[in-house]
Amino acid sequence: MTNALALIGLTPDGTVPPAAAALLAGAARLGTPVAVVVTGGALDEPTISALGASGARQVLHYTADDLAESLLTPVVDALAAAVESAQPSAVLLENVIDGREVAGRLAVRLGSGMVVDIVDIRDQDGLPVATTSVLGGAYTVESVTDGGPLIATVRQGAIEGTAAAVTAEVISAALPPSAMPSAVVESSNDAQVTSGRPELRAATRVVSGGRGLQSKENFVLVEQLADALGAAVGASRAAVDAGYVPQSAQVGQTGVTVSPQLYVALGISGAIQHRAGMQTAKTIVAINRDPDAPIFDIADFGIVGDVFTVVPQIIEKIGTAAR
Numbered sequence: 001m002t003n004a005l006a007l008i009g010l011t012p013d014g015t016v017p018p019a020a021a022a023l024l025a026g027a028a029r030l031g032t033p034v035a036v037v038v039t040g041g042a043l044d045e046p047t048i049s050a051l052g053a054s055g056a057r058q059v060l061h062y063t064a065d066d067l068a069e070s071l072l073t074p075v076v077d078a079l080a081a082a083v084e085s086a087q088p089s090a091v092l093l094e095n096v097i098d099g100r101e102v103a104g105r106l107a108v109r110l111g112s113g114m115v116v117d118i119v120d121i122r123d124q125d126g127l128p129v130a131t132t133s134v135l136g137g138a139y140t141v142e143s144v145t146d147g148g149p150l151i152a153t154v155r156q157g158a159i160e161g162t163a164a165a166v167t168a169e170v171i172s173a174a175l176p177p178s179a180m181p182s183a184v185v186e187s188s189n190d191a192q193v194t195s196g197r198p199e200l201r202a203a204t205r206v207v208s209g210g211r212g213l214q215s216k217e218n219f220v221l222v223e224q225l226a227d228a229l230g231a232a233v234g235a236s237r238a239a240v241d242a243g244y245v246p247q248s249a250q251v252g253q254t255g256v257t258v259s260p261q262l263y264v265a266l267g268i269s270g271a272i273q274h275r276a277g278m279q280t281a282k283t284i285v286a287i288n289r290d291p292d293a294p295i296f297d298i299a300d301f302g303i304v305g306d307v308f309t310v311v312p313q314i315i316e317k318i319g320t321a322a323r
């Protein structure tokens with residue numbers, strides 16, 4: 001059986017991130033799931049167990065002395081070494097900035113095909129077939145590669161299910177200093193986390209607000225519903241441009257792409273550029289006072305009404321149900 005690699009970037013405190021399960025589930029559809037982990041030091045037992053619990057049959061663990069200083073180059077080196085030893089049919093990475101950069105550099109090194117932001121992956125007669133959702137979700141595209149492994153970045157939340165839990169076999173190797181040119185990190189500061197809410201891209205529930213909220217003060221209603229649901233807060237570009245929320249919350253073509261289990265759109269018309277970032281959500285709920293708003297074309301549940309009347313009632317009901 002062929003191997004399929006999943007690059008697992010550990011969290012700053014050394015634990016296995018939630019995204020690992022989806023990457024390994026995708027890899028398991030193609031063959032034997034193999035996790036590739038790059039660290040500056042040893043891997044501890046809980047991390048190895050967690051990788052096995054997420055389905056990694058094998059863990060290819062590379063240590064790199066210059067990992068903290070060399071911007072991503074050691075990770076590309078590690079994946080190139082892993083591809084050489086495991087001869088996989090595919091390499092899956094998270095669709096985040098680092099993941100896309102590593103994927104691109106690896107594809108150039110290997111002369112392989114690369115697809116970004118895939119929403120599904122399957123095996124067809126031993127060939128990995130990756131699916132992307134394009135043009136605002138109006139079309140799906142299936143891609144294969146005709147040489148080398150398929151390199152793909154996977155949209156968070158898009159691949160459902162998990163690989164069977166196993167006991168992972170660990171193979172460790174030290175990476176020699178990279179022969180490739182690399183940018184060098186001279187100093188860095190941790191970003192301040194100012195919210196206890198889930199991170200937007202990885203959230204299983206997202207509540208987004210649009211121009212229909214009418215002001216920054218009113219946008220608190222979106223945050224209240226998000227908190228009642230344990231959801232992340234998103235926004236349309238019109239809401240961002242109007243200054244209701246920072247740009248980091250923008251969902252859509254020029255913002256972030258999300259694929260949560262639940263997406264609630266409040267006072268959002270559903271322009272194609274917004275849909276491009278949320279159309280693959282599993283369940284879409286829209287509240288809009290215009291019955292002809294295009295968001296209702298893709299909503300699973302729609303409420304025609306004023307957000308300032310409907311949303312407080314929903315929050316109240318959620319509170320009652322929780323009591």
Ligand SMILES: Cc1cc2nc3c(=O)[nH]c(=O)nc-3n(C[C@H](O)[C@H](O)[C@H](O)COP(=O)(O)OP(=O)(O)OC[C@H]3O[C@@H](n4cnc5c(N)ncnc54)[C@H](O)[C@@H]3O)c2cc1C
Pocket residue numbers: 209210211212213235236237238239250251252253254255266267268269270271272273274277287288289290293305306307308
């Ligand atoms: C190149 C390009 C890239 C873009 N990228 C993005 C992107 O990444 N993300 C994005 O979102 N947009 C993007 N846009 C903008 C996009 O075209 C729309 O302009 C934007 O999505 C509209 O935001 P909105 O739905 O909040 O506002 P509107 O279109 O103004 O809709 C507001 C909605 O709120 C409803 N409403 C008003 N008051 C209430 C109320 N009290 N209760 C209930 N409903 C109410 C109205 O009926 C209306 O449907 C992009 C545009 C371009 C050209």
